[in-house]
Amino acid sequence: MSFRESLSLGAAPTPANQRAAPRFALLLRAAKLVAPRGAEYLCIVRDVSETGAKLRLFHSLAGVGHLALESATGTRIGLDLVWEHGGEAGFRFVHPIDVQRFIAEAGPYPKRPIRIAVNHPARIVVAGETIPAKLNNLSRQGANLETDHHLAIGQRLRLEAQDLPTFEATVCWRRHPAYGLVFAQIMSLEELALRTFRMQPAA
Structure with missing residues (x-):
């Protein structure tokens, strides 16, 4: 199983449901991006929908490759970079997520500071x-x-x-x-x- 396949959840989104997916503001929730070889990068989730998210970055991700978004409770979601500009970036999830579960920070571990x-x-x-x-x-x-x-x-x-x-x-x-x-x-x-x-x- 590939890195992206191991992080997938549910069925792949279509262009139509990407446009229709409502977005929810999360107001500066810290998370991290994980690369296939283990490199990790701190970020802040600005808003999220079932098909994607906008993140605040502290440095460019140019050349990093495929990534996963990991929450403070250990949940990982595969995603792809769509755009990056002015310290922010838009990502598309490899597969749709349960937005309410993401906002509630449900995951395999108790919530803790990002490491x-x-x-x-x-x-x-x-x-x-x-x-x-x-x-x-x-x-x-x-x-x-x-x-x-x-x-x-x-x-x-x-x-x-x-x-x-x-x-x-x-x-x-x-x-x-x-x-x-x-x-x-x-x-x-x-x-x-x-x-x-x-x-x-x-x-």
Whole structure:
């Protein structure tokens, strides 16, 4: 099964029902776009219909290829780029969606802040010692990282990496070698989008 087929829902739309589909304003709902090879890009859903959506982008998607839109609850919907201009883009869903279910944010997982997957070298500073680490994902409020160094829940540290400011952080969960961090400061959506874009392989 292809990437697009694995994301499809229902029957393909026709030009007539694309034009007739009513649109619903969602008012700045954060989501992410996922490429077939795993690169992820933060976006904001502006409005949606059963056949497509208008998204606010923070950078161009030129050359990215086929995408899926993933909500805060883990639902993925295959879509194709139709137009892009002035920081906004229009997409057509590969297959029609249940708009009310999308607006209600029904999905396989509880709603949580959008996390953008990365595979990015980093370092943590603990009690004056600098330790290598790898970032697995980033959100506005925190990060998931891996390190061979054993950390304790509640431990405070400093996170440093290229394309990121220095973050003071606290360990909030652990499954060694993976750890969850919560930041003392919060990034804006735009800052998160642009910083993680520079960490993606295609960037």
